[in-house]
Amino acid sequence: MGLSAEQIRHGMDALAGIEPAFARGLERIGYPAPRIRPRGHETLLRTIIGQQVSVASANAIFARLQAAIGPELDPAAIAAAPDELLRGAGLSRQKIAYVKSLGEEIASGTLDLTHLPENDEEAIAALVRIKGIGRWSAEIYLLFAEGRGDVWPAGDLAVQIETGRILGLEERPSERQTRALAEGWRPHRGTAAIFTWHHYANAAKSAKEGASPL
Incomplete structure (x- = not known):
């Protein structure tokens, strides 16, 4: 939090x-x-979806993605979803690659959002490994979702x-x-x-x- x-x-x-x-x-x-913001997959997913689109558009895409994948938006399900399904929710080709990469990282355990490094710079480095997550997005996540002061x-x-x-x-x-x-x-x-x-x-x-x- x-x-x-x-x-x-x-x-x-x-x-x-x-x-x-x-x-x-x-x-x-x-x-x-x-x-x-809540800690975990959903907040980072929303961050990717919201890039370069209005808040209203991002919310609409998120809702369509929930309808297509399920309300919990399971990371493994997103990683395995056909591109056509994700495109139908309103994601661009680039963002499809990003949300799948995020889903794969979390589903495989490569990225554990419940145990990010305590050192802020190390935590930022772990997050920017994800496609579509830059330093700004990583910092915002750590501040809003983890309360890193x-x-x-x-x-x-x-x-x-x-x-x-x-x-x-x-x-x-x-x-x-x-x-x-x-x-x-x-x-x-x-x-x-x-x-x-x-x-x-x-x-x-x-x-x-x-x-x-x-």
């Missing part, structure tokens, strides 16, 4: 003590809500934008710069990431209402 509201509150309080900009942001928009998805555009905005930078930092900026926030970088998304959503809401995002 992802970081709880209590863990996020604790992490934000710690970050506010480390970085005054977080304290000001916290006073302005409050604590972010938890972002929790120091995962920092610095490649996320919103994280970069809001890290710069929160810190008052003139330009959006690069992925490398975003990683460097957060070094002093260990071991609460996962909470910092959740706060950047919270900040991004509030900035977008303020802009839509015609107010200053800050």
Whole structure:
């Protein structure tokens, strides 16, 4: 499970003590809500299905896949499913290869999502071996499904934008710069990431209402 509201509150309080900009942001928009996803095959499957399609389209494909394979979406059944069946659910040729690879990895025991390495970088390395799972997807999984509190998805555009905005930078930092900026926030970088998304959503809401995002 992802970081709880209590863990996020604790992490934000710690970050506010480390970085005054977080304290000001916290006073302005409050604590972010938890972002929790279930651990296991379904969350990674949804990650693959959702790539480069709208949320509505991804949900429709997922529902059709459940109708075709079964509501539990057994990994072995997906790995053995005819391509035509998966294509009929709305998956592209590339995504068919991805979901089958994921199913094979889990069904064979090569990938055990209940016992990923404790070291975050080693866990990321285990996940990116799966076709269709890049570093960003692996980091999001570890943060939202496993509640790993120091995962920092610095490649996320919103994280970069809001890290710069929160810190008052003139330009959006690069992925490398975003990683460097957060070094002093260990071991609460996962909470910092959740706060950047919270900040991004509030900035977008303020802009839509015609107010200053800050």
